[in-house]
Amino acid sequence: MLRRLSSIQPKEFKFTKDNFKWAKVQLKKYPKGRQASAVIPLLWRAQEQEGWVSKPAIEYIADFLDMPKIRVLEVASFYFMFHLEPVGTKAHIQVCGTTPCMLRGSEDLIGVCKAKISKKEHHLSSDGLLSWEEVECLGGCVNAPIVQIGSDYFEDLNKASFEKLLEDISNNESPTPGSRVGRFSSESSKMTKKLIKKGVSKENASLERFRG
Ligand code: FES
Helix, strand or coil: CCCCCCCCCCCCCCCCHHHHHHHHHHHCCCCCCCHHHHHHHHHHHHHHHHCCCCHHHHHHHHHHHCCCHHHHHHHHHHCCCCCCCCCCCCEEEEEECCHHHHHCCHHHHHHHHHHHCCCCCCCCCCCCCEEEEEECCCCCHHHCCCEEECCEEEECCCHHHHHHHHHHHHCCCCCCCEECCCCCCCCCHHHHHHHHHHCCCCCCHHHHHHHC
């Protein structure tokens, strides 16, 4: 998938005072001369600050880390976790469209995005709150179909639960990440029921341990 810098760019980028302090601390984690290793955390912090990664942010981080600008651009444009275009002020929804998610209904989720957010990816909703894009496998195939919002995964979605998720976000609520069919992790939902029936365990073992 081709990932390019947005045609809309701010004039400049600067870390806030706190983020600047934080970035300086990150540099100390790496041996002298290896400060380029901090490029991913710094790009992520820039995205958390602005919502997306702009060209001025890439240039700022390159200067900060004493790296060629093209190297930082390579990193930012390689990983889907970095948004290269302005995103919704409330949330940018990344819908996985790879085979396992597609077989489990991701096309329905994309249909909801088109109907409720915008017809095209990377376009803001009319109120500017939401945006969306289709991405490649997010590594959570067992709980397909899934979407990523920021650092959170929302799993086992269907059309209705995804519509509800978007509604909650638009209404300023903070939906709990995770499965929408009650799974704790990636255990088989059928297996959980069988174990309960046999009296082996009320729930799956990892969930019991988690709840203490
Ligand atoms: S295919 Fe969607 S998470 Fe892997």
